[in-house]
Amino acid sequence: MVPHLTTALNGPLRDIERNTLDAQAAIEHWFRLQWQEHATPFYSSVDLRNAGFKLAPVDTNLFPGGFNNLNPAFLTLAVQAARVAVEKMCSSAQRFLVIPENHTRNLFYLQNVAALADILRKTGLTVRIGSLIPDLVEPLAIDLPDGSVLKLEPVKRTGDRLALDDFDPCAILLNNDLSAGVPEVLKGLDPMQTLLPPLHAGWSTRLKSNHFAAYRDVAEAFARVIGVDPWLIDPYFEQCGEVDFQTRDGEECLATHVEQVLAKIRHKYTEYGIDKEPFVIVKADAGTYGMGIMTVKSPDDVRDLNRRQRNKMAVVKEGLAVSNVLVQEGVYSFETIHEAVAEPVVYMIDHFVIGGFYRVHTTRGPDENLNAPGMHFVPLAFEETGCFADPNARPDAPINRFYTYGVLARLAALAAAIELENTDPEFNP
Amino acid sequence: MVPHLTTALNGPLRDIERNTLDAQAAIEHWFRLQWQEHATPFYSSVDLRNAGFKLAPVDTNLFPGGFNNLNPAFLTLAVQAARVAVEKMCSSAQRFLVIPENHTRNLFYLQNVAALADILRKTGLTVRIGSLIPDLVEPLAIDLPDGSVLKLEPVKRTGDRLALDDFDPCAILLNNDLSAGVPEVLKGLDPMQTLLPPLHAGWSTRLKSNHFAAYRDVAEAFARVIGVDPWLIDPYFEQCGEVDFQTRDGEECLATHVEQVLAKIRHKYTEYGIDKEPFVIVKADAGTYGMGIMTVKSPDDVRDLNRRQRNKMAVVKEGLAVSNVLVQEGVYSFETIHEAVAEPVVYMIDHFVIGGFYRVHTTRGPDENLNAPGMHFVPLAFEETGCFADPNARPDAPINRFYTYGVLARLAALAAAIELENTDPEFNP
Numbered sequence: 001m002v003p004h005l006t007t008a009l010n011g012p013l014r015d016i017e018r019n020t021l022d023a024q025a026a027i028e029h030w031f032r033l034q035w036q037e038h039a040t041p042f043y044s045s046v047d048l049r050n051a052g053f054k055l056a057p058v059d060t061n062l063f064p065g066g067f068n069n070l071n072p073a074f075l076t077l078a079v080q081a082a083r084v085a086v087e088k089m090c091s092s093a094q095r096f097l098v099i100p101e102n103h104t105r106n107l108f109y110l111q112n113v114a115a116l117a118d119i120l121r122k123t124g125l126t127v128r129i130g131s132l133i134p135d136l137v138e139p140l141a142i143d144l145p146d147g148s149v150l151k152l153e154p155v156k157r158t159g160d161r162l163a164l165d166d167f168d169p170c171a172i173l174l175n176n177d178l179s180a181g182v183p184e185v186l187k188g189l190d191p192m193q194t195l196l197p198p199l200h201a202g203w204s205t206r207l208k209s210n211h212f213a214a215y216r217d218v219a220e221a222f223a224r225v226i227g228v229d230p231w232l233i234d235p236y237f238e239q240c241g242e243v244d245f246q247t248r249d250g251e252e253c254l255a256t257h258v259e260q261v262l263a264k265i266r267h268k269y270t271e272y273g274i275d276k277e278p279f280v281i282v283k284a285d286a287g288t289y290g291m292g293i294m295t296v297k298s299p300d301d302v303r304d305l306n307r308r309q310r311n312k313m314a315v316v317k318e319g320l321a322v323s324n325v326l327v328q329e330g331v332y333s334f335e336t337i338h339e340a341v342a343e344p345v346v347y348m349i350d351h352f353v354i355g356g357f358y359r360v361h362t363t364r365g366p367d368e369n370l371n372a373p374g375m376h377f378v379p380l381a382f383e384e385t386g387c388f389a390d391p392n393a394r395p396d397a398p399i400n401r402f403y404t405y406g407v408l409a410r411l412a413a414l415a416a417a418i419e420l421e422n423t424d425p426e427f428n429p
Numbered sequence: 430m431v432p433h434l435t436t437a438l439n440g441p442l443r444d445i446e447r448n449t450l451d452a453q454a455a456i457e458h459w460f461r462l463q464w465q466e467h468a469t470p471f472y473s474s475v476d477l478r479n480a481g482f483k484l485a486p487v488d489t490n491l492f493p494g495g496f497n498n499l500n501p502a503f504l505t506l507a508v509q510a511a512r513v514a515v516e517k518m519c520s521s522a523q524r525f526l527v528i529p530e531n532h533t534r535n536l537f538y539l540q541n542v543a544a545l546a547d548i549l550r551k552t553g554l555t556v557r558i559g560s561l562i563p564d565l566v567e568p569l570a571i572d573l574p575d576g577s578v579l580k581l582e583p584v585k586r587t588g589d590r591l592a593l594d595d596f597d598p599c600a601i602l603l604n605n606d607l608s609a610g611v612p613e614v615l616k617g618l619d620p621m622q623t624l625l626p627p628l629h630a631g632w633s634t635r636l637k638s639n640h641f642a643a644y645r646d647v648a649e650a651f652a653r654v655i656g657v658d659p660w661l662i663d664p665y666f667e668q669c670g671e672v673d674f675q676t677r678d679g680e681e682c683l684a685t686h687v688e689q690v691l692a693k694i695r696h697k698y699t700e701y702g703i704d705k706e707p708f709v710i711v712k713a714d715a716g717t718y719g720m721g722i723m724t725v726k727s728p729d730d731v732r733d734l735n736r737r738q739r740n741k742m743a744v745v746k747e748g749l750a751v752s753n754v755l756v757q758e759g760v761y762s763f764e765t766i767h768e769a770v771a772e773p774v775v776y777m778i779d780h781f782v783i784g785g786f787y788r789v790h791t792t793r794g795p796d797e798n799l800n801a802p803g804m805h806f807v808p809l810a811f812e813e814t815g816c817f818a819d820p821n822a823r824p825d826a827p828i829n830r831f832y833t834y835g836v837l838a839r840l841a842a843l844a845a846a847i848e849l850e851n852t853d854p855e856f857n858p
Contacts, residue, residue: 024553029553080509081509124460388505388552
């Protein structure tokens with residue numbers, strides 16, 4: 001079952017898919033050169049939006065949380081990719097510590113942790129799950145919906161190393177996005193104890209604007225390779241610093257940027273004859289989980305917020321106050337399945353696409369964010385991995401559409417690699 | 430459908446499978462360290478024999494010819510592994526030349542070439558097939574059983590580079606084992622035009638004894654990792670130089686070595702209480718395709734050869750005269766399917782297992798070579814990739830048996846890597 005596009009495939013997307021397919025050798029060659037220059041994140045997931053006339057990543061997650069939603073048929077692929085990642089990370093790594101989010105009630109999330117641990121164990125690592133939950137003093141066994149048991153163990157600091165009881169890991173993989181800041185226990189670790197992703201990838205420091213600035217350059221270079229307008233794969237964005245939704249400081253700056261981005265989109269819609277209303281997404285530049293996200297179609301929308309809307313925008317996950325705000329071009333999602341809006345999420349380990357799934361959301365519209373708090377979505381695993389194309393099939397055949405999705409996701413992962421280089425505190429003191 | 434062992438699983442194999450499963454983390458860690466030290470062959474296939482009490486590789490092919498027999502469900506895995514291999518080989522490689530054997534009538538073989546080219550194309554390379562057939566002057570299109578067409582093009586030398594018309598490949602992959610010697614056109618190529626496997630991997634120079642000497646060391650080190658007797662995974666062998674089956678020169682040397690190897694096997698069979706008749710395989714130390722292969726149970730068997738047997742032993746593929754002879758411990762194959770003997774063949778690209786198949790042979794016994802000229806076998810694709818184990822399943826469950834097969838095959842590939850280092854003419858002038 002593959003979602004279908006509700007708009008007719010018109011010029012621009014046909015160009016992206018056709019050109020991607022035709023340029024497959026050039027694309028893979030280009031990626032090979034890029035991966036030589038840039039260290040890929042250990043893992044990532046990328047939310048894409050397909051408007052029919054435009055296809056773009058809208059969010060790149062460096063702590064992906066949906067491994068349980070992937071197609072079990074591609075497990076081997078994930079394991080093989082993880083082997084490559086582990087080899088790079090530290091060939092001596094044998095004992096591996098995974099640190100998840102502190103949720104103990106979100107069983108879907110914990111099923112993801114179990115799926116991730118399973119992939120890592122299948123590479124031949126000894127994997128244990130360490131928890132940052134402050135008051136956890138002894139191991140906590142949690143029954144999962146699939147009948148398995150996940151054991152969370154309290155982490156402890158021994159000198160400059162992080163450990164569990166009787167377990168000194170060679171490497172630590174964070175599946176905790178550090179929204180609440182970097183806990184003391186993770187600071188100043190022995191450099192021999194590899195910590196991935198690096199601390200500055202956490203949401204307490206990471207800015208979406210840094211990511212999309214890096215993505216802009218990547219998309220431009222890539223658009224030259226396949227010969228399309230970079231706008232077709234890259235959403236416009238602007239950044240506002242120092243916005244306080246409660247005191248309304250910075251509101252005019254925000255309204256101005258909204259107007260600017262809307263004007264640029266309108267210009268492109270005219271150029272391509274797209275008969276849709278432009279919109280932007282206003283969201284926190286730091287933070288995740290879709291709190292504080294607004295769909296905005298006019299600068300007045302950000303001027304006339306009521307108290308409830310202000311409160312909703314003013315905090316993000318773990319209570320961080322919003323200050324930097326991102327104004328990003330909204331990309332319609334015109335993929336639907338059984339009349340519900342569907343948004344593809346592509347998963348990668350190292351630079352390998354290992355599948356993905358659709359977020360299928362029955363109560364949201366094509367111009368709304370599908371990754372929102374309290375969101376109920378039905379995950380629909382990809383039927384194809386997106387690893388390769390079939391030049392003999394139509395450009396929009398599922399195997400080729402998923403390949404294009406995989407290419408876009410790899411562009412976002414490459415942008416994340418460059419973003420992490422650019423923001424590495426070691427080189428930017 | 431998975432073949433079953435006709436012997437009861439007795440002590441030793443249970444040990445190999447049990448210990449392999451228990452030591453999975455140590456095994457993968459050990460392999461990671463090995464692959465840092467040694468450059469894996471681009472691809473390989475390994476013939477295994479499973480006697481129930483012993484499990485060992487008996488042949489390691491560096492020009493594997495059965496990609497068409499692999500399970501199509503694992504194609505993605507092969508493509509991902511090939512991506513890793515291509516990245517190492519030459520990140521700038523974009524145009525890739527595959528040079529197959531000169532057979533134009535063996536459609537099964539040519540279907541393999543097409544399957545291999547398909548894997549490489551799916552990594553995003555531009556792949557063309559160059560032929561060494563001496564009298565080929567223009568492209569030859571061959572219709573394959575699956576309805577596709579394979580185009581062979583004559584290779585030409587332009588200065589120190591190998592090319593096709595309008596095609597200057599960055600890299601050349603040999604699927605031709607060079608049994609007839611290294612053709613002039615392949616000698617002294619531009620070092621920037623990567624040629625894999627290296628010329629000294631060809632059967633005109635490669636000796637099985639070098640491979641199994643390297644394998645002996647690898648097996649010993651590995652046996653220490655999992656705590657088993659190395660003999661359980663390593664066949665004894667001896668080498669006789671200068672045997673001429675026609676003139677009977679060297680016959681006594683051969684008989685002596687046969688007796689020595691049989692005596693050593695007999696000793697081990699007694700130690701483990703194995704109630705089987707020991708046998709050895711006598712085969713050419715160089716060469717392939719199973720010509721000149723004999724099952725021998727007594728030194729007299731090599732003394733009393735009739736003229737027909739002598740002729741059969743005296744030549745191998747492409748008419749090479751046998752001189753060096755390998756006397757290798759025979760490993761029974763007690764795997765059967767529908768009462769036919771089955772021998773697993775594991776395929777690898779780089780150091781990744783990508784599946785394999787069984788050679789199922791209805792007319793041969795458990796002590797006979799199943800890879801013989803004119804051999805008709807039914808390939809039965811593996812149901813599991815062999816990439817990882819399931820510690821919760823029985824040690825002899827298919828997923829775990831295939832994992833053990835994958836481990837043994839990787840040991841053989843590692844031995845091949847070391848063998849190629851040891852025999853590299855650049856370092857052994």
